[in-house]
Amino acid sequence: MSKFDWNHALAFWTTVEEGSLSAAARKLGLTQPTLSRQVAALEQSLGVTLFERLGKSLMLTEAGLDLIEHVRAMGAAAETVRLAASGQTQSIEGRVTISASDGFAAYVLPDIVHRIREAAPQITLEIVASNAFSDLRRREADIAIRHVRPDQPDLIGRLIKESEAHLYAAQSWVEQNGMPRHPADLARAxxxxxxxxxxxxxHLQSRGLPVTEASFILASENSVVVWEMVKRGLGISFQMHEIAARTPGIVRLLPQIEPFPVPIWLVTHRELRTSRRIRTVFDLLAEALILTPQAALRDGADQSRTSP
Structure with a gap:
């Protein structure tokens, strides 16, 4: 076997990750013929076929499937070396990307970002608002706010606190429909x-609510859209306390119902914490997330004297 060339392995890895030669070439800043030659050179040096070419599609062969895991490990090791080295030379200035769910990013993060900007104005923040997990290992984000514990060995997570989700409606909805006193009152809501x-x-039935699939008159995959519809009195929904407490005109319903637990985790790549700017933002995020929202939220007990 001839001398191993990492650039050829990188071309192979990127092609697998991106799904096509053209996409991989764009990511690496190469022409597609150059990338194809690098993949072919790797196949020749190893004496194996890595891809089956079916028209315009590529499918990994058995040899390719075996090799890709080793190449991924090599790439992760190379990235670890790069991160460790850059972390020792980076100043506190620079960009930090924070990933969070769309609702959390829209309603909770702005206040926290304001605090971070006051404490570290030299850091540029980029917010990724998505309900899908950002891949921290591929640097889609530097820090992620998640509601589940990370299970990848190269990620570290800190449980900031255990929050809760409760049942809410707009005050306008209560004025029109009355304040429910018992779960049975929501049978037709x-x-x-x-x-x-x-x-x-x-989930709602497990809390004793007489809810069926037909009870959901509106739905969206975007939690911001869901909450905006709740704010306009179009229906009832569960929401995190941190978001509801920041929303004027919202009433907590049936406070006797057991809430849903919502853990809040801060997650980052293990090696990223050697970066001063990322460690700074991580610690400022943790401090801000621990704080209880200052806004007081009225619940059904408070509303009993004013509801129709």
């Missing part, structure tokens, strides 16, 4: 769901 109604109905 309209709910607004994040995603499909069947799964959410099961």
């Amino acid at each position: 309209g709910f607004i769901g994040l995603g499909g109604g069947a799964r959410l109905a099961g």
Whole structure:
């Protein structure tokens, strides 16, 4: 076997990750013929075929499947070396990318970002608002706010606190429909769901609510859209306390119902914490997230004297 060339392995790895030669070439800043030659050179040096070419599509062969895991490990090791080296030379200036769910990014992060900007104005913040997990290992984000514990060995997570989700409606909805006193009072109420109604109905039934899939009169995959519809009195939904407490005109319903636990984790790549700017933002995020929202949220007990 001839001398191993990392550039050839990188061309192979990127092609697998991007799904096509053209996309991989764009990512690496190469022409497609150059990238193809590098992949072919790797195949020749190893004496194996890595891809089956089916028309315009590529499919990994058995040899390719075996090799890609080793190449991924090599790439992760190379990235670890780069991050460790850059972390020792980086100043506190620069860009830090924070990933969070769309609702958390829209309603909670702006206040926190303001605090971070006051404490570290030289750092540029980029917010990735997505309900899908950002891949921290591929640097889609530097820090992620998640509601589940990370399970990848090269990620570290810090449980900031255990939050809760409760049932909420707009004050205008209460004025029109009355304040519910018991779960049975919501048998004919309209709910607004994040995603499909069947799964959410099961969660609500576990809390003793007489809810079926038909109870969900509105739904969206975007939690900002769901919450905006709740704010306009179009229905009822569960929401995190941190978001509801920042929303004027929102009432907590049936406070006797057991809330849903919502853990808040801060997650980053293990090696990224050697970067001063990322460590600074991580610590400022943790400090801000621990604080209880200052806004007081009225619940059903408070509303009993004024509700129709």
